[in-house]
Amino acid sequence: MYYIDPHIHMVSRTTDDYETLAKMGCVAVSEPAFWAGYDRGSVDGFRDYFEQLTVFEAKRSGWYNIQHFTWLCINAKEAENVSLAREVIAMIPEFLKRPGVLGIGEIGLNKNTKNEATVFLEHLDLAAKTDEQILIHTPHLEDKFQGTKMILDMLTGDSRLTRERVLVDHVEEHTVRHVLDEGFWAGMTLYPVSKCTPARAADIVEMYGPERLLVNSAGDWGPSKPTAVPDFILEMRKRGHAESLIRRVVYENPLTFFSQSRGFVFTPPDVAETVGV
Amino acid sequence: MPKPRPAPAVFEQEFLPIRAKILEIASALDRLDRAAGSVSADPRRDKIRAAIETLLSPEDDRAEQVQLIFSRPYDDQWMEKFSV
Numbered sequence: 001m002y003y004i005d006p007h008i009h010m011v012s013r014t015t016d017d018y019e020t021l022a023k024m025g026c027v028a029v030s031e032p033a034f035w036a037g038y039d040r041g042s043v044d045g046f047r048d049y050f051e052q053l054t055v056f057e058a059k060r061s062g063w064y065n066i067q068h069f070t071w072l073c074i075n076a077k078e079a080e081n082v083s084l085a086r087e088v089i090a091m092i093p094e095f096l097k098r099p100g101v102l103g104i105g106e107i108g109l110n111k112n113t114k115n116e117a118t119v120f121l122e123h124l125d126l127a128a129k130t131d132e133q134i135l136i137h138t139p140h141l142e143d144k145f146q147g148t149k150m151i152l153d154m155l156t157g158d159s160r161l162t163r164e165r166v167l168v169d170h171v172e173e174h175t176v177r178h179v180l181d182e183g184f185w186a187g188m189t190l191y192p193v194s195k196c197t198p199a200r201a202a203d204i205v206e207m208y209g210p211e212r213l214l215v216n217s218a219g220d221w222g223p224s225k226p227t228a229v230p231d232f233i234l235e236m237r238k239r240g241h242a243e244s245l246i247r248r249v250v251y252e253n254p255l256t257f258f259s260q261s262r263g264f265v266f267t268p269p270d271v272a273e274t275v276g277v
Numbered sequence: 278m279p280k281p282r283p284a285p286a287v288f289e290q291e292f293l294p295i296r297a298k299i300l301e302i303a304s305a306l307d308r309l310d311r312a313a314g315s316v317s318a319d320p321r322r323d324k325i326r327a328a329i330e331t332l333l334s335p336e337d338d339r340a341e342q343v344q345l346i347f348s349r350p351y352d353d354q355w356m357e358k359f360s361v
Contacts, residue, residue, distance in 0.1 A: 112349075114359040121361060145348035150355055174344035200340065209278040238290070241279055 001243070002269055003250035004028040005229050006257070007106070007135070007169055007187055007216035010057055010068070011049075017219070017226050022064035024230045027269045030258065031057060032071040032106035032135050037221055039078050043087040046074060047094075054098045067266060069258065071105030071135045072096070079110075079119035089119075089126055096130060102261040103127065105135025106169060109147040112139060121154055128160035133261045138170045140194060148175040152182055165260050167214065170195055176204055180212060185257050189218040190228035198228065198235040205236070210248045214257065302329070 008029050010018070021029070031053060033046075040046060053070040061068035072095055074088040095101060107123040109116045127134050136155075139147035151168065155161060168179045169187035172195065179186040188201040196204070201215055219226030229250055236246045258264040309316070316322060328343045336342070352358070 112355075114361065117359055117361050142347055142349050145345065146351045149351040149353075153353075153356065172344055173338075173341040174348060203340070206279050206281070239282060245279055 001025050001233055001247060002027045003229050003233065004254040005217055006030045006214045006254045007032060007189065007218050008226060009034055009220035010061065011052060012221035013219055013226055015060060018061055018064045018066060021226060022066055024227055026066055028067040028069065028266060029061060030069040030102060033073050033075065034106060034220065035075045035077045043084065043091055046088045047091060050095045054095055054101060058100050069100045069102050069264065071103050072101060073104050073107045073123055074119065075106065076108045076110035076116050076137060080113065080115050082115050082118060085119040086122065089122055092126065093130060096132065101263045102258060103133030103135060106137040107134065108137030109139050109151060112143055112147045112150055117150065117154065124154065124158055128158065134166045136166065136168045138168060138175065144172065145174050148178060152178060156182055167257060172196055176208060180208060185212045185214060187214040187216055189216055190232060191218065192223050192225060198232040201232055202235045202239060205249060210245060210253065213249060214253050215249055
């Protein structure tokens with residue numbers, strides 16, 4: 001089955017991983033900007049990162065016929081440095097018209113601080129002014145519920161945003177309903193220890209249905225598994241779910257969400273037809 | 278919405294994984310008891326106890342309730358407090 005991984009940090013992965021993903025049916029990835037594992041010291045550090053995301057990763061994924069898309073921002077962890085964050089936000093528009101850029105992301109909260117909220121709101125303002133889609137990181141572990149509710153407060157407080165153009169990622173059992181009820185897309189991240197497992201993600205699909213739900217690996221430099229989406233596919237098959245339902249979640253839903261972005265130009269693998277502008 | 282699967286089939290599939298996971302928890306708690314010293318004053322012990330008790334609840338939202346036990350509370354006045 002063809003699938004799309006809507007959230008994966010391929011800059012942290014090897015070229016061999018691209019080959020493995022291609023062998024497992026991955027035809028496209030979407031890569032949000034994130035924390036590198038250390039705080040970057042200047043706006044130029046982010047400029048170089050955005051250059052890598054928009055040029056080299058697309059080239060590298062293309063070696064395996066995987067189409068690469070990306071999102072730009074300063075992540076929540078480095079947003080604690082508000083002055084640097086403002087420099088980065090001012091620089092982002094230089095890259096927004098590049099091929100494969102889908103919008104602003106992954107913005108969000110980490111420890112749910114005032115500085116993080118301030119920078120989050122300034123990212124929302126940029127997205128609204130530039131008419132970009134938004135991809136959002138929700139915090140880890142004990143901070144997730146509080147942070148997700150704070151994010152929803154900020155999103156629903158901005159009447160300029162179109163809710164179905166916003167993806168709130170890393171949802172779990174205690175946050176998914178809140179996100180879907182407000183009309184946003186929800187992403188489930190499959191991690192070995194934290195976030196969701198393939199079985200719990202399948203449970204959530206069974207409880208809420210496939211509408212506005214995405215599944216991703218968020219493969220990165222930490223403990224993570226870039227082939228987690230095929231694990232989800234297998235879990236759904238073991239439960240006897242229809243191929244059409246599985247395909248909806250892992251392929252058609254990402255297409256539907258991404259197609260709202262002017263930067264999404266996608267060539268389906270099985271038909272000679274281009275989706276998007 | 279996907280059609281619910283028959284309970285006997287789900288139980289057949291889940292019995293051994295459930296048994297294995299309960300054993301993992303039991304052995305981890307035993308390991309903790311065998312360790313030198315005590316963590317009885319650590320508030321995380323209370324959360325673990327509350328989470329285990331939640332598993333015996335008859336409700337069908339145990340996973341959500343366990344998640345909430347391990348979550349910080351949400352304060353709907355946060356915007357005013359942060360002045361954002």
